[in-house]
Amino acid sequence: MQYHYIVGQTPLDEEEKRGLIPSLITRGELDEWEEENILIAREWILRRQTLSRLDLINEEMLINLHKRMFDNVWRWAGRYRQSDKNIGVRYVEIPQELHVLLDDARYWMEHQTFSIPELATRLHHRLVKIHLFPNGNGRHARLIADALVAKHEESPLTWGGGDLSRPEELRQRYIASLRAADCGDYGALVAFATAY
Numbered sequence: 001m002q003y004h005y006i007v008g009q010t011p012l013d014e015e016e017k018r019g020l021i022p023s024l025i026t027r028g029e030l031d032e033w034e035e036e037n038i039l040i041a042r043e044w045i046l047r048r049q050t051l052s053r054l055d056l057i058n059e060e061m062l063i064n065l066h067k068r069m070f071d072n073v074w075r076w077a078g079r080y081r082q083s084d085k086n087i088g089v090r091y092v093e094i095p096q097e098l099h100v101l102l103d104d105a106r107y108w109m110e111h112q113t114f115s116i117p118e119l120a121t122r123l124h125h126r127l128v129k130i131h132l133f134p135n136g137n138g139r140h141a142r143l144i145a146d147a148l149v150a151k152h153e154e155s156p157l158t159w160g161g162g163d164l165s166r167p168e169e170l171r172q173r174y175i176a177s178l179r180a181a182d183c184g185d186y187g188a189l190v191a192f193a194t195a196y
């Protein structure tokens, strides 16, 4: 299996590659398996009426969601990184950093610090910045943001209105706006995520 990485992606280490469940050959096939798996998780989280807003800002939920998104593809689905990457905090700091983020996000919600689309976008950025998992962080953190916005019956986030898995102009803009958010400037990312 040949892995090709595009801008803003985290390469897998050998141990993580061995976690691949299907015996696939091409990158295209891997993308398809992941996409099918993710669709099942998307249906699950967007349709579950019984989930409350705060249920979505919760460690178990984040782990469960990643597991559901990738459990047919990666044996480490729903398990935190066990190695350091070019993006993200040191792996030993993941649980602590996540708790800080979830406390912040609950505070934002309780005090209505931001509009819901902005709250979801900030949560998204902080999640990918921590980089909980070996892979799938971008898609996972977009889906939880989508679920949060849906729960509040706001218009769906658009994330640039195209396919962010291709290394083209749209993804470049997405990554550039994440980098601006790394420096505390969320304007471009919120605009990117919400523009119609």
Ligand SMILES: Nc1ncnc2c1ncn2[C@@H]1O[C@H](COP(=O)(O)OP(=O)(O)O)[C@@H](O)[C@H]1O
Binding pocket: 008, 009, 010, 087, 125, 128, 129, 133, 134, 135, 136, 137, 138, 139, 140, 175, 178, 179, 182
């Ligand atoms: N400078 C950055 N700051 C914050 N997040 C970033 C940065 N660069 C990349 N990312 C995020 O990391 C994601 C890539 O991580 P990865 O685990 O491979 O997710 P996926 O497999 O879903 O694309 C990107 O989609 C983006 O969300």
Ligand SMILES: [Mg+2]
Binding pocket: 009, 010, 135, 136, 137
């Ligand atoms: Mg990836």
